[in-house]
Amino acid sequence: MVDGVSFGVEEGEIFGVLGPNGAGKTTTVECVEGLRVPDAGRVRVTGLDPVADHREVARVLGAQLQQSQLQPKLTVREALELYASFYEHPSDWKALVERLELGARLDTRFGKLSGGQQQRLFIALALIGGPRVVVLDELTTGLDPRARRDTWELIEDVRAGGVTVLLVTHFMEEAQRLCDRIAVIDKGRVAALDTPAGLIRRSAGGTVVSFTPSAELPGAELRALPALASVADRDGRITLTGTDETVTALLSLLARLRVTAHQLRVTDATLDDAFLDLTKEDAA
Amino acid sequence: MSTAVLRTEIRLFGREPGGIFWILLFPTLLLVILGSIPSFRQPDPSFGGLRPVDAYVPVAVLLGLIVGGVQSMPQTLTGYRERGILRRMSTTPVRPGALLTAHMCVYGGAALCSALLALAVGRLAFGVALPRQGAGYALALLASVLVALALGSVVTALSRTTKIAGAIGSAVFFPSMFCAGVWLPVQAMPDALARGVGYTPFGAAAEALNRTAAGHWPGWAHLGVLAVWFVLLTAGARRWFRWE
Numbered sequence: 028m029v030d031g032v033s034f035g036v037e038e039g040e041i042f043g044v045l046g047p048n049g050a051g052k053t054t055t056v057e058c059v060e061g062l063r064v065p066d067a068g069r070v071r072v073t074g075l076d077p078v079a080d081h082r083e084v085a086r087v088l089g090a091q092l093q094q095s096q097l098q099p100k101l102t103v104r105e106a107l108e109l110y111a112s113f114y115e116h117p118s119d120w121k122a123l124v125e126r127l128e129l130g131a132r133l134d135t136r137f138g139k140l141s142g143g144q145q146q147r148l149f150i151a152l153a154l155i156g157g158p159r160v161v162v163l164d165e166l167t168t169g170l171d172p173r174a175r176r177d178t179w180e181l182i183e184d185v186r187a188g189g190v191t192v193l194l195v196t197h198f199m200e201e202a203q204r205l206c207d208r209i210a211v212i213d214k215g216r217v218a219a220l221d222t223p224a225g226l227i228r229r230s231a232g233g234t235v236v237s238f239t240p241s242a243e244l245p246g247a248e249l250r251a252l253p254a255l256a257s258v259a260d261r262d263g264r265i266t267l268t269g270t271d272e273t274v275t276a277l278l279s280l281l282a283r284l285r286v287t288a289h290q291l292r293v294t295d296a297t298l299d300d301a302f303l304d305l306t307k308e309d310a311a
Numbered sequence: 312m313s314t315a316v317l318r319t320e321i322r323l324f325g326r327e328p329g330g331i332f333w334i335l336l337f338p339t340l341l342l343v344i345l346g347s348i349p350s351f352r353q354p355d356p357s358f359g360g361l362r363p364v365d366a367y368v369p370v371a372v373l374l375g376l377i378v379g380g381v382q383s384m385p386q387t388l389t390g391y392r393e394r395g396i397l398r399r400m401s402t403t404p405v406r407p408g409a410l411l412t413a414h415m416c417v418y419g420g421a422a423l424c425s426a427l428l429a430l431a432v433g434r435l436a437f438g439v440a441l442p443r444q445g446a447g448y449a450l451a452l453l454a455s456v457l458v459a460l461a462l463g464s465v466v467t468a469l470s471r472t473t474k475i476a477g478a479i480g481s482a483v484f485f486p487s488m489f490c491a492g493v494w495l496p497v498q499a500m501p502d503a504l505a506r507g508v509g510y511t512p513f514g515a516a517a518e519a520l521n522r523t524a525a526g527h528w529p530g531w532a533h534l535g536v537l538a539v540w541f542v543l544l545t546a547g548a549r550r551w552f553r554w555e
Contacts, residue, residue, distance in 0.1 A: 060402050082404050090402040095395030098319075100326045105319060112315035113403040156403070 029054045029215040041192040043206035047306055051215040052195045053093055056162050060090050072160060089158035091149045093165050099138030103129055103148055106137060114156035123151045126181055142169040150178065154185060164195040179204055203298040213306045223298050230301035232256030232268030236277060238288035239264045252276045313409040320413040330383050334421045338374040339429045342367055346437045357499045366496035368433040369520040373455065373491035373513055375425030379418040380459030381487060382480045385466040388414055389476040397554050407554060415460045422456055443526030451519035451529045454537040458512045461541050464548035490514040512540040
């Protein structure tokens with residue numbers, strides 16, 4: 028169920044769609060791919076309607092679907108040649124294959140490939156038509172860390188070539204690394220739309236402070252710190268989230284109480300924290 | 312129609328030993344086994360003076376078509392749907408119908424090859440005369456192939472999964488074989504039964520093939536029955552088919 032999801036993706040941008048399982052991410056991009064007919068609303072891809080102008084959209088859009096397979100007895104080479112034949116100006120699939128390290132697997136049948144190899148083949152098929160827009164649904168699911176990093180580099184190169192990328196993920200590191208902007212979708216709505224840094228800044232608790240005080244601190248005073256988002260005390264180690272203002276106020280409080288903060292750490296929250304915060308807020 | 316899709320599907324069909332055996336070889340093998348029985352090579356009054364082996368050539372011809380259209384094609388197509396292959400292809404500029412057309416060509420073509428093999432082996436091994444009304448035979452055969460493919464398409468359309476396709480396929484398969492005359496060729500059926508069977512797709516097909524084999528033009532009644540079935544089944548397949 029998707030209700031009132033609205034966003035615009037700029038040309039040449041890597042746009043992330045982030046959200047918990049079942050939030051409506053895939054439903055949203057299926058409307059973009061023309062695989063699903065929206066009950067209401069308006070979707071345009073390079074100015075075209077993915078349902079009414081399906082073939083025109085298919086020529087400029089490359090898709091990697093979350094769940095799909097190929098004919099089990101089709102070899103990698105045959106799949107690439109077949110899909111290349113669907114487009115007027117296909118990319119050079121040999122270069123793609125080298126890039127995705129499928130060169131040694133060209134004569135292997137799809138059914139005999141490992142999960143990661145199948146995934147890489149689907150990435151190749153999404154790019155094979157030389158698309159202007161690529162929609163990648165769970166790009167790196169099933170890839171090992173090295174293949175994942177290689178894939179990210181490939182996507183950055185693809186974008187450098189002027190291609191617009193719509194990336195569905197629930198993998199924060201991926202979104203933070205690749206995306207220019209992110210729409211956080213939760214319960215079928217856009218919960219937030221910003222740059223990764225913006226999302227982190229916006230969320231309550233963008234800054235995390237943790238320390239072990241040399242003496243017990245009065246809880247009331249801690250909770251009164253400005254812009255405080257949360258306080259936690261685990262075995263004498265205190266973790267606060269808030270903003271820079273919270274940190275400054277905390278330091279003066281410690282000085283005033285003459286308490287030493289051992290192992291003091293101040294870190295920025297990750298996109299992970301921001302995501303949890305954004306999707307939790309919506310639930311409340 | 313996409314030649315690349317067709318070429319791929321022909322190649323994939325070549326990698327299915329099961330399909331090759333049951334569609335291309337099994338009907339002729341059955342003919343050879345039956346033809347090896349001495350009594351099947353003696354003229355029999357209940358076959359209108361034909362030898363049983365003569366009557367079994369059209370049956371073998373129809374058998375390949377039934378296996379290909381009703382059993383194999385729905386299995387493959389529902390498998391493609393189940394695996395998301397149709398879905399993946401529908402995000403490309405190729406029309407998703409290309410894959411369905413390709414399958415009809417592959418299975419229709421395989422059924423025709425199977426028919427030619429049965430005719431050739433019947434002629435060479437058992438001296439069964441080739442159809443005397445060649446053009447009429449070709450027309451009847453083509454109509455039968457189209458009906459078999461349309462029936463297979465309905466099975467595909469009605470089956471959400473390959474398991475269901477297997478079940479519905481079998482439920483259609485045995486009556487179809489009966490009507491085609493696998494157990495008792497239509498010539499040998501009691502009149503009332505033969506008349507009833509003549510209204511079924513493969514009963515009508517069997518009658519049309521028999522008439523043309525004997526040198527007559529296929530009767531309008533049998534061609535008409537085939538045409539009506541084709542129209543009904545195609546409409547049903549179009550109405551019920553789902554891409555996902």
